[in-house]
Amino acid sequence: MIVHAQQITFDQKLVLQSGATLGPITLAYETYGTLNVDRSNAILICHALSGDAHVAGRYSPQDRKPGWWDEAVGPGKAFDTDKYFILCANVIGGCAGSTGPSSINPATGRPYGLSFPVVTVADMVEAERWLLDALGIPSLLCVTGGSMGGMQSMQWAVSYPERVRSAIVLASTARVSAQSIALNEVPRQAIYADPNWNEGDYYGKEAPNAGLAVARMIGHITYLSETSMREKFGRRLQHREQYGYDFATEFEVESYLKYHGNRFTARFDANSFLYITKAIDYFDLSQGHGDLAEAFRNVTAKFLVLSYSSDWLYPPEQSEELVRALLRNGIDASYVEIQSDYGHDAFLLEVERLGELTRDFLAKVQRETSAPVGDNGSVAKDEPVEKVIPLATWSAARNARVAGQGNA
């Protein structure tokens, strides 16, 4: 699949959750497949911390590597580009074509650096909504993503219930835990500690690559599991038969982290890392609602929630907390904990089982929601044997309740 990078610029200013404004805003995005005539087959994929808009395919036949989720997105794959119109945008605050701290601040003519306003997951979603509006997509068949991509998916369903028909949330959480914040703060400290960081003012100079590499190494540890590390590296030594009794890179696992840490600095901006991890830390859908279930009160999207048994960054219990909040609202939700040794990375790797689930799930959403809103096409009007709550599903009952409480 040959794909093209695209960009769009909005001249207006986005009012951020913090109250600050940001604009003009450029978004890098890619689309795959064809939008159907009634514009009802669009799927938005949201990327995670270090991802970008290049989800699938190659830019040219010579391109060495495909997009970050090529195994799951393409013709006949879990997100089938023969059936669906799939799009993904680089988040604001990022460094892969969308406006972020490395972009030029129009007010000064210099890169933003730390003068870039702090953005949140809700702000990322707002920018994505602008893109949808610009492309003329009234509603999403599905919004999906893993990790921070899952957070954006939930935020979409909460912020724009009328525009989201389903959400597939992978390896994510509705409320980022203290452990996850800690695992974001230590990498940030590694960047702050790099003298090249210079309070974020390093563009055109030496970048804080040592700090960013350490940050990425910590990230990689959290994406694996004890089992996957044991299987992948064990205690094997790299280029050595026996211990050297020195501090050279000696174990395979050290070599792996160092390699990935350094490679990351070639494609990622340290300030973007700070801003995006901050957005993750702030993510708590229950904020301002008292409890999490309240946050989902107006949500009408059908949910498919997947967790992975060995994911300790966003462990299954956190997905279960989300599922509880959904079910308590009578939201149509399925939950599967996928047995996998791959840790958090499993959401990128376990694509076969993902595909098994998404194919039928998406087909059903498409069938059910192609009927006019409020008319559940799958429910036949049989003879009622006894008094039961009418055929008009829970969501209608819930909406009535919501309306009632709205007056309180």
Next chain:
Amino acid sequence: MTSARPDHEAIVELVPSGARVLDLGCGDGALLAQLVERKSVLGRGVEVDEAKIRACVSRGLSVRHGNIEDGLADFPDGMFDLVVLSQTIAYLNRPLLVLKEMARVGRSAIISFENAGYWGVRYRVLRGEGVGNPLASGLPRIRAITLPQFQETLQQLDLRAETRVFLRGAARVTRWPSFLADAAVYRVTKA
């Protein structure tokens, strides 16, 4: 379309059209799919086995991965018209907890189980073959439930049997069910 399992057929008949149904231990969703197709229910399931849940989602069913003995805390009181527990109660470690939770989240419950008082079972016992799954089969342990035992449990939990269906294979049993039925399907509600 008829069901491969005789108790499924009896359960489908006991479910009113359009009901909100929760199937506990729903397996691959065979019963729920029938209820959706034949009774237009709004169905939900809970299942512990990952592969079976994937099969449910493939059938278009909405199922939550989980152990029903950890409670049904995700579901608010009275959320369902019916909660179904088919051929599962004999395998539970904490059957009373599950029955109480069923009564909390549903207005009625349907429970099916194999009758350990069935003459064929009694005969096996007399022959010294024991009750439940034989050791060599390697199958999970199973509780031997008789009809009087089940009635007593209902009483203890303040539950009342609304409808009782007794089966021998696919046939209905009307006389001496305690002895002649190999399986029972109860529809119960709060007394």
